[in-house]
Amino acid sequence: xxxxxxxxxxxxxxxxxxxxxxxxxxxxxxxxxxxxxxxxxxxxxxxxxxxxxxxxxxxxxxxxxxxxxxxxxxxxxxxxxxxxxxxxxxxxxxxxxxxxxxxxxxxxxxxxxxxxxxxxxxxxxxxxxxxxxxxxxxxxxxxxxxxxxxxxxxxxxxxxxxxxxxxxxxxxxxxxxxxxxxxxxxxxxxxxxxxxxxxxxxxxxxxxxxxxxxxxxxxxxxxxxxxxxxxxxxxxxxxxxxxxxxxxxxxxxxxxxxxxxxxxxxxxxxxxxxxxxxxxxxxxxxxxxxxxxxxxxxxxxxxxxxxxxxxxxxxxxxxxxxxxxxxxxxxxxxxxxxxxxxxxxxxxxxxxxxxxxxxxxxxxxxxxxxxxxxxxxxxxxxxxxxxxxxxxxxxxxxxxxxxxxxxxxxxxxxxxxxxxxxxxxxxxxxxxxxxxxxxxxxxxxxxxxxxxxxxxxxxxxxxxxxxxxxxxxxxxxxxxxxxxxxxxxxxxxxxxxxxxxxxxxxxxxxxxxxxxxxxxxxxxxxxxxxxxxxxxxxxxxxxxxxxxxxxxxxxxxxxxxxxxxxxxxxxxxxxxxxxxxxxxxxxxxxxxxxxxxxxxxxxxxxxxxxxxxxxxxxxxxxxxxxxxxxxxxxxxxxxxxxxxxxxxxxxxxxxxxxxxxxxxxxxxxxxxxxxxxxx
Numbered sequence: 001x002x003x004x005x006x007x008x009x010x011x012x013x014x015x016x017x018x019x020x021x022x023x024x025x026x027x028x029x030x031x032x033x034x035x036x037x038x039x040x041x042x043x044x045x046x047x048x049x050x051x052x053x054x055x056x057x058x059x060x061x062x063x064x065x066x067x068x069x070x071x072x073x074x075x076x077x078x079x080x081x082x083x084x085x086x087x088x089x090x091x092x093x094x095x096x097x098x099x100x101x102x103x104x105x106x107x108x109x110x111x112x113x114x115x116x117x118x119x120x121x122x123x124x125x126x127x128x129x130x131x132x133x134x135x136x137x138x139x140x141x142x143x144x145x146x147x148x149x150x151x152x153x154x155x156x157x158x159x160x161x162x163x164x165x166x167x168x169x170x171x172x173x174x175x176x177x178x179x180x181x182x183x184x185x186x187x188x189x190x191x192x193x194x195x196x197x198x199x200x201x202x203x204x205x206x207x208x209x210x211x212x213x214x215x216x217x218x219x220x221x222x223x224x225x226x227x228x229x230x231x232x233x234x235x236x237x238x239x240x241x242x243x244x245x246x247x248x249x250x251x252x253x254x255x256x257x258x259x260x261x262x263x264x265x266x267x268x269x270x271x272x273x274x275x276x277x278x279x280x281x282x283x284x285x286x287x288x289x290x291x292x293x294x295x296x297x298x299x300x301x302x303x304x305x306x307x308x309x310x311x312x313x314x315x316x317x318x319x320x321x322x323x324x325x326x327x328x329x330x331x332x333x334x335x336x337x338x339x340x341x342x343x344x345x346x347x348x349x350x351x352x353x354x355x356x357x358x359x360x361x362x363x364x365x366x367x368x369x370x371x372x373x374x375x376x377x378x379x380x381x382x383x384x385x386x387x388x389x390x391x392x393x394x395x396x397x398x399x400x401x402x403x404x405x406x407x408x409x410x411x412x413x414x415x416x417x418x419x420x421x422x423x424x425x426x427x428x429x430x431x432x433x434x435x436x437x438x439x440x441x442x443x444x445x446x447x448x449x450x451x452x453x454x455x456x457x458x459x460x461x462x463x464x465x466x467x468x469x470x471x472x473x474x475x476x477x478x479x480x481x482x483x484x485x486x487x488x489x490x491x492x493x494x495x496x497x498x499x500x501x502x503x504x505x506x507x508x509x510x511x512x513x514x515x516x517x518x519x520x521x522x523x524x525x526x527x528x529x530x531x532x533x534x535x536x537x538x539x540x541x542x543x544x545x546x547x548x549x550x551x552x553x554x555x556x557x558x559x560x561x562x563x564x565x566x567x568x569x570x571x572x573x574x575x576x577x578x579x580x581x582x583x584x585x586x587x588x589x590x591x592x593x594x595x596x597x598x599x600x601x602x603x604x605x606x607x608x609x610x611x612x613x614x615x616x617x618x619x620x621x622x623x624x625x626x627x628x629x630x631x632x633x634x635x636x637x638x639x640x641x642x643x644x645x646x647x648x649x650x651x652x653x654x655x656x657x658x659x660x661x662x663x664x665x666x667x668x669x670x671x672x673x674x675x676x677x678x679x
Contacts, residue, residue, distance in 0.1 A: 012084045019091035040073035062089040069114045095264040102295035109167040118253040130288045137273040140249035193282035220286040228518045228526050236302045240584045243571045248640035254676040275568035276589045276655045282551045293554040296561040303522045305566045314497050316520035317541035318557040372479040374398035381454035401473035422473035424607050428565045433498040438463035464491040497544050573639035587648045616646050650674035
């Protein structure tokens with residue numbers, strides 16, 4: 001019986017279930033509490049009642065009905081809204097989680113289930129020695145890919161045992177801080193910039209880390225290449241709608257794993273979510289570079305991103321070069337010192353410069369008051385309905401961010417036939433080096449959609465100059481910008497890789513090199529060509545990259561991936577305000593693209609640089625964005641929660657604020673301010 005004095009004190013009983021491993025001790029406890037008791041006091045009362053001597057410091061209260069942690073220990077039960085009907089669990093904040101990395105390896109490690117996902121990913125990246133954790137996030141596997149995996153397991157005669165790399169003894173995952181040396185700009189290089197192997201000076205660091213030399217090798221190197229059978233068993237998103245389903249799985253960075261229904265020992269995918277690879281440096285980023293390379297490689301092999309046959313052969317050649325170089329490295333004891341200075345490898349999407357031999361920086365200062373211009377004879381192609389394309393030569397002048405064209409050079413002093421403003425346009429390469437075709441496809445925004453224009457160049461150099469100018473103009477930049485010449489160089493180096501010639505010596509005996517060509521291309525090409533034909537074509541393309549070191553082959557692969565028109569686009573199915581049909585919205589690092597869901601053709605492009613503000617109406621789940629020149633759009637997201645798109649936009653804007661002058665600490669508050677929303 002309860003005395004009347006106890007009734008008068010407004011106390012009540014609170015049921016708490018304790019998550020512990022002692023079978024002989026009860027798990028459910030009734031505590032008599034009052035509304036003004038703080039959360040810390042509840043935990044203290046509970047531990048006293050449990051009477052088990054152990055470290056409870058990692059434990060916290062989880063409120064099952066509300067799906068939230070009670071982490072503010074100074075708050076009272078009344079302030080938290082906890083009443084007698086609440087079911088509380090006293091459980092550990094750090095739990096085991098399985099993560100599938102971009103290289104398809106699975107690691108098992110302890111992760112905070114109570115921290116926001118943004119912080120949890122930062123801790124995971126410290127364990128894995130991946131800098132710039134803000135570029136990655138956690139992704140739930142789509143239902144379609146899980147169905148395919150279950151079907152594969154069902155059809156398999158032998159039980160599938162997955163090779164899991166166990167990193168559960170990590171100091172970071174136990175709540176301790178990671179080695180500060182890993183993130184210091186003045187530190188000794190961690191990796192050899194040529195081969196990507198751990199530098200001798202860091203062997204001592206590996207000895208007291210869960211990331212031993214062997215484990216580091218698993219993460220920093222590409223390992224046995226998959227067979228076509230393995231590829232066929234993997235889920236391949238075929239349509240834009242399929243790709244949109246995959247992107248619906250991104251976790252909310254502003255909420256914890258537990259709040260999003262993730263349980264202990266669940267499997268998630270760790271992926272690069274934001275395609276802005278900042279401050280890539282081979283001296284420190286062997287694991288990061290390899291994981292980006294692997295994410296790119298699988299995107300190509302599973303045809304998640306479109307590429308031409310010529311481009312597919314370049315990707316195959318670079319993979320083959322990596323494979324061959326790695327074999328030669330393992331068979332020969334390499335004893336060399338790299339005397340040349342290794343420049344930092346910049347991987348902003350518009351410019352990934354790969355210089356493993358330090359070049360002399362040009363000190364020539366351009367006259368910034370005089371914006372350069374291009375003037376040349378090009379051919380203009382305009383697609384026409386129900387007729388052949390009209391191809392005509394004109395005199396073209398490129399100045400600022402516009403292209404004007406005239407009947408001939410002599411009439412260039414007068415009014416142009418037409419002036420095309422390229423700001424905000426889509427620029428797509430239309431190139432076939434073997435056929436000597438160097439085209440630039442321009443999709444220029446107009447009131448009722450996109451105006452399609454093709455420019456045809458005569459040769460590689462002309463194409464590189466005009467293509468680079470178009471790419472910069474689409475972003476609102478002129479040729480006076482410092483990134484123009486590196487962009488020209490990048491385009492030329494990519495064309496050079498495509499420009500291979502038949503060498504009978506190289507192709508006479510494809511079997512002389514231990515290479516399975518089917519491992520380097522997507523299924524479409526293994527069905528199209530026989531193995532010997534494929535090997536010959538890959539080795540033909542391989543001649544241009546045969547002298548590349550290991551790390552450079554991977555960086556060139558990443559660079560070629562970045563050059564693809566669809567690179568960095570994440571798709572969502574949306575319904576625009578006022579529209580009667582669904583569209584696809586492509587979100588990239590610098591723009592949003594409205595795409596026709598039936599044809600896949602872009603309809604309109606909006607650049608982040610022209611964006612004034614964006615907000616979300618959380619009641620009707622509608623995203624509204626305002627751009628310059630009184631342009632406004634609003635849409636609801638049908639394939640995912642609108643919070644995911646809101647976080648994508650805010651995340652890209654956050655990443656654009658990074659600079660090398662800053663120290664390595666991230667402004668986490670600014671990230672959550674831009675991405676968190678006001679739900």
